[in-house]
Amino acid sequence: MLKLKALVLPLLIALAAPAAAQSDYPTKPIRVVLPFPPGGGTDAVARLIGDGMSKRLGQQVLIDNRPGAGGNIASDLVARAAPDGYTLLMGFSTALTVTPGVSPNLTFNVAKDFTPITELAAGQYVLVVHPDVPVKNIDELIAYAKKNPGSLNFGSSGTGSPHHLAAELFMAKTGTKLTHLAYKGASGSTTALLGNEIQLVFGSVTATLPHIQVGKMRPLATSGLKRLPALPDIPTLDESGLKGFDVTTWYGLLAPAGTSQAIVDKLHDTAVAVLNEEKTKETLNSLSLEPIGNTGPEFGALIARETASWAKVINEAGIKLE
Amino acid sequence: MELFSNLALGFSVALSFHGLLYCFVGVMLGTFIGVLPGVGPLVTISVLLPITYNLEPSSALIMLAGIYYGAQYGGSTTAILVNLPGESSSVVTCLDGHQMARRGRAGPALAIAAIGSFIAGTVSNVVVAAFAPALSAWALNFGSPEYFSIMVLGLVTAAVLSHGSMIKAISMIVLGLILGLSGTDVNSGTYRFTFGLPELTDGIDFVVVAMGMFGLAEIIANIQRPEAREIFSSKVSNLLPSRADMKASAWPIARGTALGSILGILPGTGTTISSFMSYALEKKFSRHPERFGHGAIEGVAGPESANNAAAQTAFIPTLTLGIPHNGTMALMLGALTMFGIAPGPQVMTSHPDLFWGLVASMWIGNLMLLVLNLPMLGLWVKMLAVPYRLLYPAIVILSCVGVYTLSNSSLSVVLLAVFGLVGLVFVKLDFAPAPLLLGFILGPMMEENLRRSMVMSRGDPSIFVTRPMSVAMLLIAAILLASMLIPMIRHKKEEAVASDA
Numbered sequence: 102m103l104k105l106k107a108l109v110l111p112l113l114i115a116l117a118a119p120a121a122a123q124s125d126y127p128t129k130p131i132r133v134v135l136p137f138p139p140g141g142g143t144d145a146v147a148r149l150i151g152d153g154m155s156k157r158l159g160q161q162v163l164i165d166n167r168p169g170a171g172g173n174i175a176s177d178l179v180a181r182a183a184p185d186g187y188t189l190l191m192g193f194s195t196a197l198t199v200t201p202g203v204s205p206n207l208t209f210n211v212a213k214d215f216t217p218i219t220e221l222a223a224g225q226y227v228l229v230v231h232p233d234v235p236v237k238n239i240d241e242l243i244a245y246a247k248k249n250p251g252s253l254n255f256g257s258s259g260t261g262s263p264h265h266l267a268a269e270l271f272m273a274k275t276g277t278k279l280t281h282l283a284y285k286g287a288s289g290s291t292t293a294l295l296g297n298e299i300q301l302v303f304g305s306v307t308a309t310l311p312h313i314q315v316g317k318m319r320p321l322a323t324s325g326l327k328r329l330p331a332l333p334d335i336p337t338l339d340e341s342g343l344k345g346f347d348v349t350t351w352y353g354l355l356a357p358a359g360t361s362q363a364i365v366d367k368l369h370d371t372a373v374a375v376l377n378e379e380k381t382k383e384t385l386n387s388l389s390l391e392p393i394g395n396t397g398p399e400f401g402a403l404i405a406r407e408t409a410s411w412a413k414v415i416n417e418a419g420i421k422l423e
Numbered sequence: 424m425e426l427f428s429n430l431a432l433g434f435s436v437a438l439s440f441h442g443l444l445y446c447f448v449g450v451m452l453g454t455f456i457g458v459l460p461g462v463g464p465l466v467t468i469s470v471l472l473p474i475t476y477n478l479e480p481s482s483a484l485i486m487l488a489g490i491y492y493g494a495q496y497g498g499s500t501t502a503i504l505v506n507l508p509g510e511s512s513s514v515v516t517c518l519d520g521h522q523m524a525r526r527g528r529a530g531p532a533l534a535i536a537a538i539g540s541f542i543a544g545t546v547s548n549v550v551v552a553a554f555a556p557a558l559s560a561w562a563l564n565f566g567s568p569e570y571f572s573i574m575v576l577g578l579v580t581a582a583v584l585s586h587g588s589m590i591k592a593i594s595m596i597v598l599g600l601i602l603g604l605s606g607t608d609v610n611s612g613t614y615r616f617t618f619g620l621p622e623l624t625d626g627i628d629f630v631v632v633a634m635g636m637f638g639l640a641e642i643i644a645n646i647q648r649p650e651a652r653e654i655f656s657s658k659v660s661n662l663l664p665s666r667a668d669m670k671a672s673a674w675p676i677a678r679g680t681a682l683g684s685i686l687g688i689l690p691g692t693g694t695t696i697s698s699f700m701s702y703a704l705e706k707k708f709s710r711h712p713e714r715f716g717h718g719a720i721e722g723v724a725g726p727e728s729a730n731n732a733a734a735q736t737a738f739i740p741t742l743t744l745g746i747p748h749n750g751t752m753a754l755m756l757g758a759l760t761m762f763g764i765a766p767g768p769q770v771m772t773s774h775p776d777l778f779w780g781l782v783a784s785m786w787i788g789n790l791m792l793l794v795l796n797l798p799m800l801g802l803w804v805k806m807l808a809v810p811y812r813l814l815y816p817a818i819v820i821l822s823c824v825g826v827y828t829l830s831n832s833s834l835s836v837v838l839l840a841v842f843g844l845v846g847l848v849f850v851k852l853d854f855a856p857a858p859l860l861l862g863f864i865l866g867p868m869m870e871e872n873l874r875r876s877m878v879m880s881r882g883d884p885s886i887f888v889t890r891p892m893s894v895a896m897l898l899i900a901a902i903l904l905a906s907m908l909i910p911m912i913r914h915k916k917e918e919a920v921a922s923d924a
Contacts, residue, residue: 138830139469140753145760152473166469167831170624171607174832177621203612206619254879260612282567282875283609288746288753292690295744296563298879307760311745311767387763 126186126364130161133189133354134179136172136196142305142388146222146352147191149384153375154368171261172196173204180209184359186368190215192353195263198407203261203415211408216360217400218369220353221376222390225325226267226303227310227332229318234300239322239341242301246277254280256290256299260420264290266411267303267324267348269418274343294318305350306331306389324348331389351393353400369397426553433552433779436481437787445478445486446784450791453493457500460507460638460818461630461825464494465750472758480762481777485784487755488738492544492785495734496792499536499727500803504529505818507638509825511629511695512730514860515702517637519715519722526718529804530662535672535720536727537796538664543680543728544789547735550684552782556771558736559743562688567879568886570692571872572896574865577696579900580703581861582907589911592858595849599862602627606867610874622834631826631835632863635842636849636856638822642815643843644850662800668720675705675725683732690740690748692868694733699861701729707906716855735785742778744768 133151137143144166151162167175175190176197182188192215201211228239234253236242246253257265260283272279282299284290291308293299295317302309303324310331312318322338323329326347338346354372356365373394375381385392395403436442456467468487475483495510502513503520516536523532550558582592605616606626617623664672679701686697705725706715715722740746745766747753756766764774771778806814826835849856880886888894 138750139465139472140747140750140757144469144754145757148472149761152476164469165831168625169830169832170621173624174621205614251881259607259609280878282878284875285609285871288690288748291746292563292740292744293566296566298566307765308746311765311769315768317768383763384761387760387765 126367127158127160129187130163131158131187131189132163132165133191134175135164135166135191136168136175136193138166138168142224142307142350142390143191143193143352145388146385146390149381150221150354150372150375153378153381154371157371157374170204171200173200173207173209176201176211176215177209179355179357180214182357184216184357184361186356186360186364188357189218189368190355192217192355192404194349194351194407195261195266195411197404199261199263199266199411199415202408202412211404212401214358215355216358216365217397217404218354218356218365219372219397220351220393220395220400220403221372222385222388223349223351223393224306224388224390225323225329225349226264227306227313227320227329227335228267228271228301228303228322228324228338229294229309229313229320230301231294231297231299232316232319233297234319236321237319239336239338239343242321243275243277246275246279250278251280253301254282254299256282256284256293256302258287258290259283259285261415263348263350264303266414266420268301269420270346270348270414271303271338271343273414273417274346303348310389329389330386351403352390353393365397429775429779430552430783432775433781433783436776436780437485437783441479441482442485442780442784443787445482446489446788447791449486449489450493450496450788450795453490453495454497454500454792454795456490457494457497457509459497459825460501460505460509460822461634462828463509463630463751463825464491465754466828467494468751468754472754475758476761480759480764480774481780483758483762484755484777484781485788487758488781488785489788491751491755492731492734492788493792495730496537496540496796499540500533500796503532503536503723504803504807505638505814506641507818507822508633509630511633511860511864512698512726512733514633514637514857515698515726515730516723518702518857519717519719522716522718523720523723524807528718529807530800531664531668531720532723533800533803534662534797535664535668535724537793539672539676539679539724539728540731541789541793542676543683543732544735545786546680547684547687547732548782548786548789550736551739551785552779555739555743558688559739562690562740564892565689566890567872567875568890568893569896570689571869571876572887572893572900573689573692573696574869574872576896576900576903577692577699577865578862578869579903580700581858583703583706583903589907591854595854595856595859596862599859599864600866602632602859603863603866604870609871610878620834622830622832625830626867627838627863628826628829628835629860629864630829631838632842633860634822634826635839636846636859639819639839639843640846640850640856642819643847645811645815662804664720671720672724674708675701675721676728678704678708679725679728680732683729683734684736686729687733687736688739690737690746692865693737694730695861695864697729697733698726701725703903731789738781738785741766742781743771745770 135147147164155162179190197211236245255268287308290302294302313320320335322341326339376392376394456462498509498513499516501507502516503524506517506521508514508517520532581596607624682701683697687693705721706712741752747756759766823836826839829835876886
């Protein structure tokens with residue numbers, strides 16, 4: 102009898118294990134893979150949300166920075182990970198919507214290989230000019246750029262970066278010609294604007310706001326559809342005559358495709374609960390980001406929509422990327 | 424005097440119990456990870472960041488900064504003892520520092536590095552305190568053409584670095600430039616020399632090349648020469664520098680400090696270039712340049728002072744403008760954001776305790792490093808007496824772990840092995856690796872700035888000679904190059920005349 106028990110018991114436990122794994126999830130630390138090195142906006146958001154999720158799930162949420170190939174290394178890693186909810190991807194807008202589309206020999210498919218969990222936070226860019234540029238609003242900028250074609254330089258953190266694509270979209274919509282200077286990282290273009298090596302940039306709020314406040318940069322417009330709470334007097338580009346101009350930046354959580362619905366739901370609910378905490382809202386606010394927390398399918402639709410619209414901009418502007 | 428009241432505020436923050444405690448914790452941690460080959464401050468700070476959320480902002484910043492400059496300090500120790508440069512600025516320290524260690528003078532090498540760093544840290548700290556806003560405004564005049572020209576100057580100094588054949592040095596620089604091409608072209612977004620490996624799209628990490636070419640190559644080479652392995656333990660002389668050592672180091676420390684303080688302000692390039700340039704400068708000034716590369720104490724004192732001075736003044740753009748110029752600085756500013764302080768030009772006025780507290784704590788941190796490290800000299804030197812069969816496998820394993828943490832990629836470990844073998848071939852053929860490393864560091868930045876300048880000028884190369892600072896630097900480079908080439912040509916001529924007769 103004792104022998105039989107010894108045989109059957111492990112068997113029963115083994116059979117029960119998958120079911121238990123789902124209802125007990127998580128039973129071990131969760132790894133969130135990041136497409137960028139420590140120290141950027143993505144890293145800050147991941148650490149903030151990860152910290153909150155750790156407390157609620159009772160398991161450590163580990164941040165795993167896997168920079169490289171514009172985000173493809175991190176995406177590939179998560180696409181191929183076991184769909185058990187222990188490996189997740191911290192998605193960043195262009196890393197999911199632009200980079201895969203222009204990379205050769207892609208080993209994963211954003212639409213097929215991931216289950217979107219939720220969009221965590223969104224922000225927008227500010228179009229700023231050096232104070233010496235004699236323009237006060239978008240109309241004046243367009244007129245000035247048309248009168249002096251190619252004489253204004255704009256900066257970006259690399260070809261195909263959101264800063265670059267936003268400027269390309271601006272040129273396409275206004276028929277102006279600006280000269281592109283690429284820098285490694287956002288800090289390079291911020292310095293260059295302060296030194297008047299470039300005259301305008303679509304910069305992140307965190308990189309531009311402090312300089313706007315001391316008058317070293319002049320904001321002309323913001324890139325989203327809603328005005329920025331931190332700059333209530335600055336119109337959007339959409340308001341300024343460029344109907345439909347909408348460039349945002351966002352961060353979201355994704356799981357490998359095939360992750361069970363129960364786990365996806367648990368992760369979604371936990372992430373949304375963290376987003377609703379007052380402390381999270383405050384910190385996101387200080388990064389000029391808005392908490393979102395939509396459903397997985399809504400997040401998936403956003404990725405699909407932006408992938409299509411960026412492809413159109415890249416095609417029309419004739420940007421060649423590899 | 425406003426400066427004095429500000430400094431008084433700074434010292435009141437830095438000398439508080441918490442200020443001292445976190446400064447101590449920071450520099451200790453920094454020294455420790457700096458000594459571990461390959462493990463850098465970026466990884467350490469990113470791991471420790473969550474802990475700092477529960478601290479006061481000023482304590483957190485003091486601790487993180489302590490890790491940063493403490494690591495630079497610890498990196499020199501590893502460079503001198505086992506020829507492993509974990510940071511770009513300690514490559515130069517390897518050249519003569521490790522040669523001193525091999526001659527049983529590890530103690531004086533480590534001590535002079537500590538003393539030089541402390542003096543440089545003190546002076547550059549005064550520079551930060553007194554002139555930070557003015558200097559950051561001045562640094563903004565440095566555009567892409569100026570950066571290109573200063574890098575040309577840097578490359579010319581690389582030729583001075585090597586002892587022996589000029590042709591070998593130049594070919595190593597060129598090889599370094601070519602290796603630096605691997606990765607994504609920032610102007611067009613095109614992948615170059617990535618061989619289909621996604622890990623290579625950001626280029627090869629400097630630490631991988633440096634540790635492979637210096638450390639691993641040396642370890643493999645030593646296996647073949649048993650006598651080299653015994654050298655360390657057999658004749659360890661005195662631990663502290665002699666009076667003659669101090670006298671020889673005084674001017675190099677002063678020149679290194681001046682050079683580092685100025686170049687550190689230039690984001691991204693300062694710390695590395697300053698140590699290379701200081702080495703070249705000392706070799707030029709020396710009456711016995713042939714001693715360089717064979718354990719000249721000036722070759723340790725100058726560059727070590729330069730890189731520490733630069734590491735301090737590198738905080739100027741970060742603190743006055745809120746612009747981070749490397750991952751570590753970005754993390755520190757990110758930590759401020761978590762406390763609800765937006766990094767930017769207003770931090771100095773809105774949170775003076777933060778700015779001045781940090782400035783004061785950096786000086787105290789430097790003092791702590793000196794006081795901590797001088798008594799530890801004996802311990803470090805004793806480490807060299809550990810049998811080769813135990814010490815070196817441990818170093819190899821730690822190096823592998825270290826490079827893996829750079830970007831959590833196993834390819835880095837494979838590349839470390841590859842560069843170890845390549846480095847071994849160079850050791851056998853008597854090619855010095857330092858010029859290659861400088862070419863490797865400067866190449867990509869030089870190309871980026873060259874191409875950006877050309878886009879700015881709409882294709883007109885005269886942009887480099889019409890901007891005053893740019894042309895000044897190109898002229899210095901030309902003079903330096905001529906001063907090296909003319910004696911060589913004259914020498915050849917004399918040889919030719921001699922053979923005619």
